[in-house]
Amino acid sequence: MALTQHNLGTVVAFxxxxxxxxxxxxxxxxxxxxLLIVVFALVYASNASSKASADAQKSAQFSFAYTDAxxxxxxxxxxxxxxxxxxxxxxxxxxxxxxxxxxxFQFPADPTKEPVKVYGADKGVFENGKYEAVAKQLxxxxxxxxxxxxxxxxxxxxxxxxxxxxxxxxxxxxxxxGVIPPMLFLVVFYISMILLSNQMLNSTLEEKxxxxxxxxxxxLNPTTLITGKIISLFMVGLVQILVFLAPVGLAYxxxxxxxxLPDMDLSSLVFEPGPMxxxxxxxxxxxxxxxxVLVAIGAIMPTAKEAGTIFGPLMAMMFIPFYTFSLVxxxxxxxxxxxxxxxxxxAPVTALLRNAFGTLNPVEAAIVIVELLVVGSLIIRLAVHLxxxxxxxxxxxxxxxxxxxxxxxxxx
Amino acid sequence: xxxxxAAEPLVHIEDFRMxxxxxxxxxxxxxxxxxxxxxxxxxxNGSGKTTTLRALLGIYQPTAGTxxxxxxxxxxxxxARLGYLPEERGLYKKEPVLDxxxxxxxxxxxxxxxARSWSENYLERVGIPEKAKTRLDKLSGGQQQKVQLGVxxxxxxxxxxxxxxxxxxxxxxxxxxMDIIEEHKRAGATVIMVTHQMEEVxxxxxxxxxLKDGVARAYGTxxxxxxxxxxxxxxxxxxxxxxxxxxxxVISAGDGRAELAPRQGxxxxxxxxxxxxxxxxxxxxxxxxxxxxxxxxxxxxEQHELAEG
Ligand SMILES: Nc1ncnc2c1ncn2[C@@H]1O[C@H](COP(=O)(O)OP(=O)(O)OP(=O)(O)O)[C@@H](O)[C@H]1O
Ligand SMILES: [Mg+2]
Numbered sequence: 001m002a003l004t005q006h007n008l009g010t011v012v013a014f015x016x017x018x019x020x021x022x023x024x025x026x027x028x029x030x031x032x033x034x035l036l037i038v039v040f041a042l043v044y045a046s047n048a049s050s051k052a053s054a055d056a057q058k059s060a061q062f063s064f065a066y067t068d069a070x071x072x073x074x075x076x077x078x079x080x081x082x083x084x085x086x087x088x089x090x091x092x093x094x095x096x097x098x099x100x101x102x103x104x105f106q107f108p109a110d111p112t113k114e115p116v117k118v119y120g121a122d123k124g125v126f127e128n129g130k131y132e133a134v135a136k137q138l139x140x141x142x143x144x145x146x147x148x149x150x151x152x153x154x155x156x157x158x159x160x161x162x163x164x165x166x167x168x169x170x171x172x173x174x175x176x177x178g179v180i181p182p183m184l185f186l187v188v189f190y191i192s193m194i195l196l197s198n199q200m201l202n203s204t205l206e207e208k209x210x211x212x213x214x215x216x217x218x219x220l221n222p223t224t225l226i227t228g229k230i231i232s233l234f235m236v237g238l239v240q241i242l243v244f245l246a247p248v249g250l251a252y253x254x255x256x257x258x259x260x261l262p263d264m265d266l267s268s269l270v271f272e273p274g275p276m277x278x279x280x281x282x283x284x285x286x287x288x289x290x291x292x293v294l295v296a297i298g299a300i301m302p303t304a305k306e307a308g309t310i311f312g313p314l315m316a317m318m319f320i321p322f323y324t325f326s327l328v329x330x331x332x333x334x335x336x337x338x339x340x341x342x343x344x345x346x347a348p349v350t351a352l353l354r355n356a357f358g359t360l361n362p363v364e365a366a367i368v369i370v371e372l373l374v375v376g377s378l379i380i381r382l383a384v385h386l387x388x389x390x391x392x393x394x395x396x397x398x399x400x401x402x403x404x405x406x407x408x409x410x411x412x
Numbered sequence: 413x414x415x416x417x418a419a420e421p422l423v424h425i426e427d428f429r430m431x432x433x434x435x436x437x438x439x440x441x442x443x444x445x446x447x448x449x450x451x452x453x454x455x456x457n458g459s460g461k462t463t464t465l466r467a468l469l470g471i472y473q474p475t476a477g478t479x480x481x482x483x484x485x486x487x488x489x490x491x492a493r494l495g496y497l498p499e500e501r502g503l504y505k506k507e508p509v510l511d512x513x514x515x516x517x518x519x520x521x522x523x524x525x526x527a528r529s530w531s532e533n534y535l536e537r538v539g540i541p542e543k544a545k546t547r548l549d550k551l552s553g554g555q556q557q558k559v560q561l562g563v564x565x566x567x568x569x570x571x572x573x574x575x576x577x578x579x580x581x582x583x584x585x586x587x588x589x590m591d592i593i594e595e596h597k598r599a600g601a602t603v604i605m606v607t608h609q610m611e612e613v614x615x616x617x618x619x620x621x622x623l624k625d626g627v628a629r630a631y632g633t634x635x636x637x638x639x640x641x642x643x644x645x646x647x648x649x650x651x652x653x654x655x656x657x658x659x660x661x662v663i664s665a666g667d668g669r670a671e672l673a674p675r676q677g678x679x680x681x682x683x684x685x686x687x688x689x690x691x692x693x694x695x696x697x698x699x700x701x702x703x704x705x706x707x708x709x710x711x712x713x714e715q716h717e718l719a720e721g
Contacts, residue, residue, distance in 0.1 A: 010518045211502025218496045219519050
């Protein structure tokens with residue numbers, strides 16, 4: 001019906017505008033990006049200064065003393081690196097301690113059994129690693145010389161790259177690069193729930209607390225109202241995500257190198273259509289179920305406080321599947337994983353995880369998606385029903401059975 | 413339905429019964445409201461008026477009975493031409509007056525511009541044009557009521573259901589509000605009105621129902637109800653002693669004033685002649701109708717007598 005659509009649009013616009021106009025909302029939404037910008041600025045400033053000092057350090061060699069019980073270390077190499085042979089470990093250690101020597105390496109008789117001991121003057125957490133690095137280099141270079149073959153030394157010291165491929169159904173499995181993209185749906189699910197769940201819970205509360213229910217229920221169809229509210233919430237969530245992401249995106253584009261952000265190799269990500277589509281549908285289904293449940297709880301509970309008591313356990317449902325994380329990945333047929341896959345409140349997270357790790361077969365995926373969408377829309381309808389017959393019981397908790405007993409009578 | 417009924421009633425309630433838990437609040441209530449009439453829904457506090465209206469509008473589910481508007485159970489259809497002023501008032505408190513009015517106007521089928529200009533005119537008319545941009549919770553109680561009434565009558569509803577519309581208004585604004593309701597009545601709207609102000613009923617209502625403890629105690633035109641509760645009475649002022657007569661009963665007497673209720677077959681003329689002939693020193697003789705107030709007290713008083721006895 002044209003008018004229904006018109007009203008849906010009216011509700012969406014009204015709810016959306018008044019939500020994003022609220023001071024609390026603006027503050028909460030802007031707080032995180034502002035915080036991010038502050039953190040970025042701090043990181044930027046300290047990186048700039050530490051980079052300058054790091055450059056200075058690179059060129060500044062240090063001198064060290066060493067003892068060698070193994071006889072592996074070549075003295076010309078050690079000399080070139082700035083080392084002086086010592087035969088008095090105690091004195092060398094004491095010299096490092098009192099600051100007259102920068103470092104002292106003690107190579108044991110058998111490096112396979114005993115550790116190489118490294119003593120150094122403290123230069124801060126970041127720089128202290130250089131002592132060990134030089135000691136290691138010295139040992140490796142000396143060993144390589146003794147073996148006479150860089151290839152053998154590489155094999156021995158583990159400096160060999162491995163490139164592995166695993167096969168599944170006669171195709172190369174995508175590996176971690178294939179897990180990340182469908183996993184993003186799980187991330188989006190969590191973010192949207194964290195941002196929106198409270199507002200969903202309270203979406204019908206204002207009507208109840210302000211006694212608008214009677215006015216609104218006689219003016220428009222409750223389904224239109226609830227649908228409109230859900231759509232506007234969704235839009236609000238998108239706005240929040242965009243506002244949150246804006247500083248991250250800007251920072252990534254313009255200051256990537258300065259911020260020492262992880263320079264991801266995007267080419268290793270594999271976007272397989274199957275898991276991506278499944279992930280998107282699972283996300284929509286999960287969103288529908290949780291929205292329905294939250295709105296329904298809001299319709300039953302007279303105040304935000306009372307609604308909050310159910311809210312906690314419900315949110316726990318979103319995290320419980322993670323307790324079985326390793327099972328979810330390794331043994332999807334375990335009973336608990338099967339239960340979590342199909343129980344509507346744990347299904348979204350469990351199925352999204354399994355989808356990302358490729359242990360959700362297409363049949364299971366189809367069942368879960370259909371289940372989520374059906375259960376979700378049933379719960380939303382229940383929420384509408386509860387709102388319609390429940391919210392007039394201002395200040396009282398609603399008996400669900402009561403609303404149905406009464407509606408049966410009118411149906412007669 | 414009997415033959416010859418002019419038209420289907422707009423509102424039809426038959427054998428309506430409402431229980432809350434184990435308590436029956438309304439028992440076998442039946443009445444009709446016809447298109448175009450103004451109907452007074454009267455009754456003491458707690459007699460079930462609000463409950464009946466809520467059940468009629470689908471906010472409560474009735475325990476039993478038929479409650480129809482225009483031949484059907486009311487469904488909150490989008491854009492229905494219904495104006496309902498609930499007893500529990502309330503609007504979106506944190507939004508500006510005009511925004512809320514425009515929102516409801518749009519839901520009731522007006523365009524944004526039409527809703528806006530109508531609202532501005534209405535605020536002007538009820539004397540609060542400067543409050544258009546003020547948040548609702550910054551308005552006084554009466555001002556909020558005005559906004560609420562405005563929202564109710566937007567887009568000229570065909571059926572107006574008003575639960576104590578004058579609650580919280582001062583006498584001047586009460587008159588203004590009655591004028592507004594009367595305009596809608598004249599424009600052809602059907603009005604169902606709950607009120608405790610009998611002069612409002614006498615001014616506006618064509619027919620009334622009087623509810624007591626969930627049961628109808630009187631139902632009909634204002635005249636019919638007056639008739640039922642004693643109909644005509646005569647107010648007399650006199651000197652001396654008021655004689656006994658089998659033409660009338662003395663309802664109240666003293667201080668040179670009396671109210672006489674004529675008995676069966678006693679006309680105005682007969683009673684007056686009797687009074688004059690018995691030499692009661694009659695100064696004035698005014699035929700009057702029993703006021704709704706008196707009927708109300710009569711009906712409500714019985715309850716007290718019962719409770720005490
Ligand atoms: N939701 C409810 N649950 C339980 N009892 C209720 C409920 N709503 C109303 N009642 C009871 O029903 C009876 C009728 O209430 P109602 O509000 O219909 O009276 P009313 O005629 O509108 O009174 P008033 O003139 O004071 O507004 C009262 O005794 C009231 O306690
Ligand atoms: Mg009432």
